[in-house]
Amino acid sequence: MEIEIISVSESPGKYIIYKPRTGLAFIGNHAMAAIAQRLAESPDGQVDVSPDIDDFLQSIGFYLPDPPEPPRPEDSFLPTTAVLLMTNQCQLRCTYCYAAAGEAPPEKLTPELGYAAIDAVCKNAMDTGRTAFEVSFHGGGEPTFNWHVLKACAEYAREKPLLARLTLTSNGIWSPRQCDWIVNNLDGLSLSLDGSPETQDNQRPLLLGGRSSELVMRTVAELDRREFAYSIRMTATAPWERLPQDMRFLCENTGCRNFQVEPAFNTERGGHGDSDTDAGMAFVRAYLEAHDIATQHGRNLMYSGARLGQVTTTFCTAPYNALIVNGGGAIVTCYEVASPAHPLSSISTIGSINDRAIAINTDARSHLHNLMAERRDACRDCFCYWSCAGDCYARVFADEPDGHQIRGVRCQMNRTLTEQLLLRRMAEGNGVWQKSASASVPLNGMEMEISS
Ligand code: SF4
Ligand code: SF4
Structure with a gap:
């Protein structure tokens, strides 16, 4: 399971716990982030977790496996x-x-x-x-x-x-x-x-x-x-x-x-x-x-x-x-x-x-x-x-x-915006963002197109 722990810029001590391949994010404190990290790294998912945290993680689909990686472009x-x-x-x-x-x-x-x-x-x-x-x-x-x-x-x-x-x-x-x-x-x-x-x-x-x-x-x-x-x-x-x-x-x-x-x-x-x-x-x-x-x-x-x-x-x-x-x-x-x-x-x-x-x-x-x-x-x-x-x-x-x-600075922009958009999506979803529950946003033309 792939997981990212993102420290929230404007709220010290708060973390976005983010599963990018599944499309799931929620906010946690340091202890929650540490548990999520241990669960992600544990090969068999055997980590001692209190029943209420376990219930919460079950309810948001945290334990669902990541989908297969998309293929790299063909030669x-x-x-x-x-x-x-x-x-x-x-x-x-x-x-x-x-x-x-x-x-x-x-x-x-x-x-x-x-x-x-x-x-x-x-x-x-x-x-x-x-x-x-x-x-x-x-x-x-x-x-x-x-x-x-x-x-x-x-x-x-x-x-x-x-x-x-x-x-x-x-x-x-x-x-x-x-x-x-x-x-x-x-x-x-x-x-x-x-x-x-x-x-x-x-x-x-x-x-x-x-x-x-x-x-x-x-x-x-x-x-x-x-x-x-x-x-x-x-x-x-x-x-x-x-x-x-x-x-x-x-x-x-x-x-x-x-x-x-x-x-x-x-x-x-x-x-x-x-x-x-x-x-x-x-x-x-x-x-x-x-x-x-x-x-x-x-x-x-x-x-x-x-x-x-x-x-x-x-x-x-x-x-x-x-x-x-x-x-x-x-x-x-x-x-x-x-x-x-x-x-x-x-x-x-x-x-x-x-x-x-x-x-x-x-x-x-x-x-x-x-x-x-x-x-x-x-x-x-x-x-x-x-x-x-x-x-x-x-x-x-x-x-x-x-x-x-x-x-360059564009990386900083991309990362800041991704963090801020995650915060917005979580706020809309009572603290949890689940991609599967979001409306998909169509892109123009190619998978991504920048035009004049
Ligand atoms: S924001 Fe920068 S470092 Fe992150 S994936 Fe994009 S190019 Fe790579
Ligand atoms: S400018 Fe547009 S077409 Fe060219 S690489 Fe970037 S996104 Fe693709």
Whole structure:
């Protein structure tokens, strides 16, 4: 039985007794924590426990064995999801854009690249007995900027002999005709929208400096009117105190049920800035407040580093199971590596498509996976091991020797948020959190997706 004993930061002498693989947590004092630890370590569970404690532990399912460990990702590469990185151009100039979309010479995915990726994932899905395959239209820039190719790829996928699930990640700056086509032809949407008009217009201005909020809110109104399923992806920046107000605005002005927020600490476009502890903890406080507001409105808010209840061996499935193609024809392991200019491009490029033929460099793929596995192995003593699983490599790997082993402020954020979310769940459950009794929170797209 695997158990974590977490000292409660603001209450000395109190401990969260946490079984991450079962999804169980409760509060105890030092003596209770010691008993739980002994029970977890005892091979036959033979520990002298008073009848009332034994009854309590029985009643919450403490003695239930952990489920089997989830399998590690397989070495074979038979992806059934194609991620098409449609363009590096965009109508917005978001202050934090990791891809610095619109600044490099234009590059667009061609129909031939899209068709080749679709052929491959459809074939893999059929060969492995799946009932569907997936095509996801994604950044570096705004996918709908490459509109005719997006439509051609969608139509091509629909003509395949297997069901195609088509999804889009977009900034929502669409014409009415584009909106109509998207609602009629796609199956899911992750809409990037940062909150109130003030925040949206500050962080996501139009290319020529105009306001984007009215255009996106017009899209939201149409999606809601037509009851189209979408999630909202927010990016939070300093001042962090705005995040709860932005969450409230979105709860009150959209019909969206599922939100994801990620912080951006960079003050310049074209990368992910490092956070200092003060900024990281300010995000944590703002996130918790926003999380409570979302809960009061019956909505789900999540942040990728603190996925309570998740039990996984990999933070994100994209580096293992997706066929991600950028406009230059490179096959990459992450949605963010839209061009060779990305600092992690050299470890993230695992093949190419030429003349509709797909070539995978298995050594390059194994090299990245080994780095990710080494990082996760070193996380074994962290109570977020099963939910964070070493975190998003695109966020935490530094471009330097042993840069894959750096534990920065993001670890502190993930751990603090996981602890605080456990406290909230236990408070809601009269002192006990049982995953089996909680509603599951759907994630976007891949097992975990961070998008622009
Ligand atoms: S979660 Fe991280 S690794 Fe996965 S696609 Fe997103 S940015 Fe890339
Ligand atoms: S040590 Fe950091 S990266 Fe590893 S599981 Fe914990 S929070 Fe995640």
